[in-house]
Amino acid sequence: KRNRAITARRQHLKIAATELEKEESRRESEKENYLSEHCPPLHIPGSMSEVQELCKQLHAKIDVAEEEKYDMEVKVQKSSKELEDMNQKLFDLRGKFKRPPLRRVRMSADAMLKALLGSKHKVCMDLRANLKQVKKEDTEKERDLRDVGDWRKNIEEKSGMEGRKKMFESES
Numbered sequence: 001k002r003n004r005a006i007t008a009r010r011q012h013l014k015i016a017a018t019e020l021e022k023e024e025s026r027r028e029s030e031k032e033n034y035l036s037e038h039c040p041p042l043h044i045p046g047s048m049s050e051v052q053e054l055c056k057q058l059h060a061k062i063d064v065a066e067e068e069k070y071d072m073e074v075k076v077q078k079s080s081k082e083l084e085d086m087n088q089k090l091f092d093l094r095g096k097f098k099r100p101p102l103r104r105v106r107m108s109a110d111a112m113l114k115a116l117l118g119s120k121h122k123v124c125m126d127l128r129a130n131l132k133q134v135k136k137e138d139t140e141k142e143r144d145l146r147d148v149g150d151w152r153k154n155i156e157e158k159s160g161m162e163g164r165k166k167m168f169e170s171e172s
Contacts, residue, residue: 045051107115
């Protein structure tokens, strides 16, 4: 069985090799036919004026080829745009949409209304404007703390030898 498979494979490889050679020779013949048809043989003239005339003709042909190339590019761009539009319409008709990845955006209410309504939005939504202001009442603790004063001053007074003398004098 193995020998049969190997010989069959060899036969297929030989057939494929001959087909590849035929394809390559066919391409070569097509290329030669195209070149002989579209590119006439070039004869270089001897005088300077004839060479200049030949150059002018070649430049004219190059210009024509460039125009055709530009026209083709424009047609390709136009058809690709039409294809994209048709694909979008097709997705719309099917009802299947690609959802873009969404990001969390912090926005004020004014910015959100401006984004939604555009230039029509003129109302300012200041949410803090209508809040009631509450006065803070003084409590007894706060008054006592204010009367005591700054604790740093007391420490500076008690620091050093003079401060210690004052502490002993005040105790006795």
